[in-house]
Amino acid sequence: MPYPSKLTPDAIEAAAWYLFNTGGPDALSMRPLADALGVRPGSLYRYFDSRDTLLAALTERAARDLQREIQFAAENHLPRNALQAVAGAYLHYARTQPHAYALLLVPADEGSSPGLKTSAGKELWNTLLRLVGDLSGNPDDTDHAVALWTFLHGAASLERAGVYGPSGPRSGLELGLAAILDHAQEAGSARNAPS
Amino acid sequence: MPYPSKLTPDAIEAAAWYLFNTGGPDALSMRPLADALGVRPGSLYRYFDSRDTLLAALTERAARDLQREIQFAAENHLPRNALQAVAGAYLHYARTQPHAYALLLVPADEGSSPGLKTSAGKELWNTLLRLVGDLSGNPDDTDHAVALWTFLHGAASLERAGVYGPSGPRSGLELGLAAILDHAQEAGSARNAPS
DNA sequence: GTCTATACCTTGATAGAC
DNA sequence: GTCTATCAAGGTATAGAC
Numbered sequence: 296m297p298y299p300s301k302l303t304p305d306a307i308e309a310a311a312w313y314l315f316n317t318g319g320p321d322a323l324s325m326r327p328l329a330d331a332l333g334v335r336p337g338s339l340y341r342y343f344d345s346r347d348t349l350l351a352a353l354t355e356r357a358a359r360d361l362q363r364e365i366q367f368a369a370e371n372h373l374p375r376n377a378l379q380a381v382a383g384a385y386l387h388y389a390r391t392q393p394h395a396y397a398l399l400l401v402p403a404d405e406g407s408s409p410g411l412k413t414s415a416g417k418e419l420w421n422t423l424l425r426l427v428g429d430l431s432g433n434p435d436d437t438d439h440a441v442a443l444w445t446f447l448h449g450a451a452s453l454e455r456a457g458v459y460g461p462s463g464p465r466s467g468l469e470l471g472l473a474a475i476l477d478h479a480q481e482a483g484s485a486r487n488a489p490s
Numbered sequence: 491m492p493y494p495s496k497l498t499p500d501a502i503e504a505a506a507w508y509l510f511n512t513g514g515p516d517a518l519s520m521r522p523l524a525d526a527l528g529v530r531p532g533s534l535y536r537y538f539d540s541r542d543t544l545l546a547a548l549t550e551r552a553a554r555d556l557q558r559e560i561q562f563a564a565e566n567h568l569p570r571n572a573l574q575a576v577a578g579a580y581l582h583y584a585r586t587q588p589h590a591y592a593l594l595l596v597p598a599d600e601g602s603s604p605g606l607k608t609s610a611g612k613e614l615w616n617t618l619l620r621l622v623g624d625l626s627g628n629p630d631d632t633d634h635a636v637a638l639w640t641f642l643h644g645a646a647s648l649e650r651a652g653v654y655g656p657s658g659p660r661s662g663l664e665l666g667l668a669a670i671l672d673h674a675q676e677a678g679s680a681r682n683a684p685s
Numbered sequence: 686g687t688c689t690a691t692a693c694c695t696t697g698a699t700a701g702a703c
Numbered sequence: 704g705t706c707t708a709t710c711a712a713g714g715t716a717t718a719g720a721c
Contacts, residue, residue: 403650449642450640452644453595455598457607464633466633467635470673
């Protein structure tokens with residue numbers, strides 16, 4: 296029975312995901328990955344054209360993961376609280392899976408596509424857009440969604456860069472988040488009761 | 491006259507700066523750098539311990555550059571307009587020198603220190619803090635400064651990731667910026683006229 | 686003191702044998 | 704489908720020529 300081959304795309308991806316999340320991009324190299332799978336480096340190329348292709352798969356996976364966390368966090372909350380919870384979940388994911396998160400927003404010039412232009416990435420955006428719409432009353436409120444996402448990513452990114460220091464800028468973040476949510480909410484009120 | 495050596499730290503740094511800003515991190519490799527200087531790779535190590543040391547020098551340089559741009563943009567403006575101009579200058583720098591900008595906020599685990607913890611980086615922060623203080627009336631308003639910087643970096647970062655698309659989310663960014671500046675300004679008013 | 690020559694090791698990737 | 708070579712390019716270290 297020669298059928299069950301040692302390798303499958305899923306097995307490779309799983310091992311790669313582990314290596315990547317454990318040690319970051321540098322830890323994901325073809326040789327150690329092959330070692331982990333009990334195989335020779337060259338064999339991997341039968342399933343993934345290149346390391347970049349493999350990274351693209353991991354990117355998609357990261358987007359799906361984060362989208363699920365966001366969705367879950369928002370459930371059973373009123374709009375304002377939902378977004379507050381989403382912000383927490385977003386930052387929590389960026390904190391606990393920093394490498395995977397970084398994959399989502401790789402600069403455009405560094406090969407692989409931006410990560411959030413994947414199908415999973417678009418779903419993530421739509422989820423955010425819907426939640427913001429619930430707050431502001433505008434179902435297609437891209438402006439506030441963009442502002443919110445911009446702020447969340449900035450927070451995740453600066454935190455990861457170690458800029459905030461140990462004491463943490465919690466108050467600064469909460470303040471900024473509140474400023475944006477307030478703005479969206481006021482826009483909603485103005486809609487319902489135009490002067 | 492054997493004295494004038496072919497290499498000087500400044501010459502190396504300048505060539506490295508050019509390579510780096512032109513082609514990104516990958517373009518800064520020791521061999522091409524040596525070629526550009528008409529020298530053998532090994533020679534570079536008399537002046538810089540490693541590629542990382544060289545990168546650290548470039549990081550310092552980037553922080554200095556950005557700080558100067560910010561300072562210049564803020565001159566001769568009233569607080570609110572100054573910060574608006576600063577935001578523009580910040581994003582402009584991130585747009586036109588993307589690689590140098592990225593150097594400032596390298597994730598903490600990727601070797602070299604966060605870039606903004608250099609002396610030039612601290613100056614940058616102090617500049618921002620002062621300008622925010624002028625608006626809110628609180629000379630040490632770290633909260634609003636953090637919120638503003640978080641938002642600016644998020645914008646620079648998402649833009650670079652190509653997330654906003656060609657049409658640009660100008661309105662979303664202006665809206666978020668306005669929300670934060672308004673919040674700071676209102677805090678200032680409340681200070682002067684406490685209820 | 687300054688630079689060259691050279692070598693070592695690790696990457697990603699490919700071609701062809703089995 | 705997997706292995707065995709093998710390649711080019713990268714960062715780095717050292718020994719020795721000038």
